[in-house]
Amino acid sequence: MQQENNSIKITKDLTIPKLFLMQAEKYGEKVAMREKEFGIWKPITWSEYLRQVKNIALGLISLGLKEEDKVSMIGDNRPEGLMAEVGAICAGGTAVWLFRDSLNDEVKYIVDHSDTRFLIAETQEEVDKAILILKECPKLKKIIWDDPKGMRNYDQDYLISLEEVKKLGEKLDKEKPNFFKELVSKGNGEDAPFLFYTSGTTSLPKGALLTHYNMLTMGANLMSIDPCYENDDYVSFLPFAWIGEQMMSISCGMLRGFTINFPEEPDTISENIREIGPHVMFAPPRMYEQMTREVQVKYLDASWTKRKFYEFSNKIGYKVASLKFDKKPVPWHMALLDKIGYVTVQKKLKDNLGLSNIRNAYTGGAAMGPDHFKFFHALGVNLKQIYGQTEVSGISSVHRNGDIKFDTVGIPLPGTEIKIAEDGEILTKSPSVFAGYYKNPEATEKTVKDGWLHSDDKGFTDDDGHLVVFDRTKDVFILKDGSPFAPQYLETRLKFSPYVQDAWVIGDQKDYITAVVCIDYSVVGKWADEKKLAYTSYQELSQKSEVYDLIKQQIDIANKDLPDPAKVIKFINLYKEFDADDDELTRTRKLRRVFVTKRYETIIQALYSDVDEVHIDTTIKYEDGRESNINIDLCICQCEACK
Numbered sequence: 001m002q003q004e005n006n007s008i009k010i011t012k013d014l015t016i017p018k019l020f021l022m023q024a025e026k027y028g029e030k031v032a033m034r035e036k037e038f039g040i041w042k043p044i045t046w047s048e049y050l051r052q053v054k055n056i057a058l059g060l061i062s063l064g065l066k067e068e069d070k071v072s073m074i075g076d077n078r079p080e081g082l083m084a085e086v087g088a089i090c091a092g093g094t095a096v097w098l099f100r101d102s103l104n105d106e107v108k109y110i111v112d113h114s115d116t117r118f119l120i121a122e123t124q125e126e127v128d129k130a131i132l133i134l135k136e137c138p139k140l141k142k143i144i145w146d147d148p149k150g151m152r153n154y155d156q157d158y159l160i161s162l163e164e165v166k167k168l169g170e171k172l173d174k175e176k177p178n179f180f181k182e183l184v185s186k187g188n189g190e191d192a193p194f195l196f197y198t199s200g201t202t203s204l205p206k207g208a209l210l211t212h213y214n215m216l217t218m219g220a221n222l223m224s225i226d227p228c229y230e231n232d233d234y235v236s237f238l239p240f241a242w243i244g245e246q247m248m249s250i251s252c253g254m255l256r257g258f259t260i261n262f263p264e265e266p267d268t269i270s271e272n273i274r275e276i277g278p279h280v281m282f283a284p285p286r287m288y289e290q291m292t293r294e295v296q297v298k299y300l301d302a303s304w305t306k307r308k309f310y311e312f313s314n315k316i317g318y319k320v321a322s323l324k325f326d327k328k329p330v331p332w333h334m335a336l337l338d339k340i341g342y343v344t345v346q347k348k349l350k351d352n353l354g355l356s357n358i359r360n361a362y363t364g365g366a367a368m369g370p371d372h373f374k375f376f377h378a379l380g381v382n383l384k385q386i387y388g389q390t391e392v393s394g395i396s397s398v399h400r401n402g403d404i405k406f407d408t409v410g411i412p413l414p415g416t417e418i419k420i421a422e423d424g425e426i427l428t429k430s431p432s433v434f435a436g437y438y439k440n441p442e443a444t445e446k447t448v449k450d451g452w453l454h455s456d457d458k459g460f461t462d463d464d465g466h467l468v469v470f471d472r473t474k475d476v477f478i479l480k481d482g483s484p485f486a487p488q489y490l491e492t493r494l495k496f497s498p499y500v501q502d503a504w505v506i507g508d509q510k511d512y513i514t515a516v517v518c519i520d521y522s523v524v525g526k527w528a529d530e531k532k533l534a535y536t537s538y539q540e541l542s543q544k545s546e547v548y549d550l551i552k553q554q555i556d557i558a559n560k561d562l563p564d565p566a567k568v569i570k571f572i573n574l575y576k577e578f579d580a581d582d583d584e585l586t587r588t589r590k591l592r593r594v595f596v597t598k599r600y601e602t603i604i605q606a607l608y609s610d611v612d613e614v615h616i617d618t619t620i621k622y623e624d625g626r627e628s629n630i631n632i633d634l635c636i637c638q639c640e641a642c643k
Contacts (some may be wrong), residue, residue: 008255010220015212016193017090019254024050027257030230033079036264036272042217044079046257049569052079052166054180059169060118061162061183064144066396067092070114070195074098074129075106075122077236077262080146080162082249084120085240090184091195093118096195096207097241100126103578106131106587109199115139120162124150127159134158189213192435196243196390199586207438208390218393218432219251222415225400226360226384233259233281233357237269242588244365246310247394247432248282256500263641270294273354281361285368286589288361288383289495291353292375297523298499299335313341317378324377325404346380355381362386362398364409366590367469369492373406385409386413389471391453392416393432408466418467419452426459458484475593477508479565489514489559490566491591497554498523502578504591505568506604512569516600517551518577526551539575539632548637550575555639570607572634574600575616603634612636 008019024032026248071088072094075081080404085095096114098107107129111119117139121127123146130143145151146162173180189212197205225392228234234253238245238372253260258279263272273281299310316337323330330338350356361376364386376383384399397418399410412418412574416430433453436444436543447454448550458470470476471486479485487505494503494515501520507513523537527550528541535541551573559567578584597604606614 008220010189010213010216011509012189012213014189014216015184015187015191016086016215016250016254017187019216020053020086021050021181021184023099023254023257027230030256030257031259033082033260033262034276035079035262036268039264041261048178049079049083052083053087053090054163054173055083057091057167057169057183058180059165060088060091060093060173062172063118064166065091065093065118069118070094070096070116071118071120072096072111072114072116072373073100073120073240074102074126075100075120075146077238077240077245078122078146079262081120081122081240082236082260084162085250088118090180092183092186093229094195094209096197097239097246098119098197098518099239099459101183101535102129102587104129104132104582109204109205110137111140112137114195114197118144120144120146120257123147124154126486127151127154127354131156135210160306187212189216191434194246195438196241196246198390199588199590205442206443208535209435209438210390210393210433214393214432214434215246215251216255217430218247218395218413219255219413219463221415221590222395222398223255223434224250224414225398226280228252228256228258228280230257232256232359233261233276234258234280235269235273235276235354237263237266237273238283239587242365243388243390244282244284248280252395261405273561275354277351277354277357279357279359280478281355281358283361283363284365284588285372285492286366288363288372288376292372293495293498293520293523294353295349295375297526300498300527308344308408313345314378315333316341317346317380318374321377322336322372323404325406326495327402346618349379350381355379358382364388364395365588367471367486367488367492369489369496371493371496375496377404377406387426389455391434391447392428393434394429396430396432400594403464405462405464408462408468409468412467414607419504420460421454424458424460426455426457427457429453447508471489479507479513480511481565483563483565485566490562490568493558494555494568496501497557499527499550499554502591504578504593504596506597506607511567511610513567514604515555515568515571516574516596517555517571518574518604519547519551521577539630542573542575543632543635545635552637553637559639567639569639570636571639572603572607572636574603575630575632575634606634606636 024046029045031043031044031047058643071093073081073084088095098110119130121130127145134140143159144162144165192211194210197207202640236249245384248632249260263269267548269350320330320338323640358381361381361383368443386395386398388395394460396416397412419427421427429452457472477485477487480580490505491503492501499520500517502518504516533546555568555571580587603614611637615633618633619627619629
């Protein structure tokens with residue numbers, strides 16, 4: 001049974017630590033978190049949450065932490081990570097998260113640029129990264145490790161375990177029993193305890209400072225539209241370094257007191273989501289794309305009878321979703337058929353995806369194609385698109401129940417104004433607009449003018465007041481006929497195919513559109529096995545003529561209903577997947593267009609030349625440091641007739 005929360009008034013005096021202490025004392029023995037370990041979900045109460053945070057905060061102070069000192073964290077989503085972040089903030093420090101899979105250079109840049117004094121690392125792997133960059137980061141004084149596995153022979157004086165930090169905190173708490181509450185009572189909402197680094201699609205990441213007031217107003221405004229309840233479950237699986245996860249775990253989690261669940265391992269996220277059955281979910285489009293691909297693959301493997309039931313349910317679901325999109329009543333016979341489809345197919349599918357209890361599912365951070373969006377609504381999932389960025393604490397607009405349009409990102413949050421500049425740039429004014437970029441006043445002045453946040457995104461507002469985001473200003477194409485075109489739109493259509501993992505669309509001021517496709521190795525590999533095609537690697541499979549024919553069929557589907565200048569005319573299957581470790585993607589999986597344009601300049605030239613193939617001779621690096629030489633001829637396929 002849902003239980004309403006008492007409304008918490010957001011004032012300039014309220015801080016995250018004050019709210020945390022208030023909620024911990026209120027909820028006491030209620031479960032605040034769960035973590036799955038060795039196959040068992042272990043509960044952590046609010047009382048225990050408070051005890052751990054207190055010990056970490058006081059332990060950091062015992063080690064010498066001062067107000068506004070930076071505390072960086074790197075690791076998986078675990079209770080200890082969230083406790084460390086809240087503890088650092090309660091101690092008066094500034095929390096900085098890094099992506100766990102960050103390479104050494106990325107770790108060095110953020111730790112050095114942020115002036116980090118304490119780095120909390122989860123495992124030996126993260127500790128090793130910190131040790132390697134220690135000499136190049138003069139302000140880094142202590143490396144705190146959590147997982148003892150592999151740490152037996154690490155005895156450097158700058159290393160200390162998180163357990164030892166907690167013991168220091170316990171000792172200080174006994175000496176000064178009221179000290180923690182005194183710490184928490186300090187400060188106000190305009191202090192900035194969060195430093196988040198942007199994804200850096202075109203340049204080095206910038207550090208965005210967010211205040212208590214920024215985060216809490218954003219959370220409160222979102223909850224005023226789509227309230228969460230204290231008995232709700234949420235699964236925390238997105239990197240804490242991404243503002244979207246902080247938005248849910250910190251802003252909304254603190255305000256509403258729902259239970260945050262942590263997966264056992266990154267590889268078990270889907271399974272753990274199914275076990276928990278969360279009531280609210282926030283994920284980037286890639287997560288929903290993967291869910292869609294999972295359903296499509298199961299459909300391809302299903303028996304004839306199951307496929308027919310799915311096709312019937314899907315057809316009815318799409319019709320009902322379209323009626324709701326158009327705000328038209330659903331006829332009784334259509335509602336009855338939809339109910340049959342739900343009982344026979346949709347219920348089991350939603351349960352398998354972990355979406356049975358979902359009240360609101362959000363997606364943001366990148367564009368989601370209309371095909372994926374319609375797919376989930378046809379399945380009966382209340383999926384909503386949001387628009388925002390780190391500099392506005394996550395969200396500035398979102399869909400409302402009963403007013404969802406798949407080609408928009410909804411209307412502004414309460415207290416948020418959005419307007420379109422003369423050149424089409426989206427501008428935002430909100431109490432959640434950030435305090436500025438760390439050590440970069442020039443960029444701050446360029447981004448925030450007269451209180452308006454300049455997004456560098458192109459868009460417009462439709463007749464219903466919904467915001468339509470076109471694309472990043474720098475990414476908008478000019479087609480052959482002079483019309484503007486957003487490549488993300490076509491890329492998301494291509495990725496609706498279960499056989500396409502990634503797509504990069506090219507064609508700004510060119511005579512025609514081309515695409516570089518990364519096949520889904522597991523799905524295409526299974527398809528190839530069924531066709532009795534022999535292959536030994538990704539690159540060999542990607543260049544099979546049969547695979548080119550398969551991908552050509554998927555592109556023809558994506559091209560359907562597009563104007564001729566916007567259709568893909570030529571494409572090439574890349575010999576590898578796009579990889580963040582190769583700088584082709586950001587850590588939030590956004591394509592670095594400028595970088596890939598330079599890296600694959602030879603491929604682009606070939607796509608716009610009268611040739612049938614292009615020779616590639618390059619070296620790729622693996623995560624473990626190994627290098628491999630790639631020497632291959634890539635086929636160039638014409639979409640009218642594959643040569």
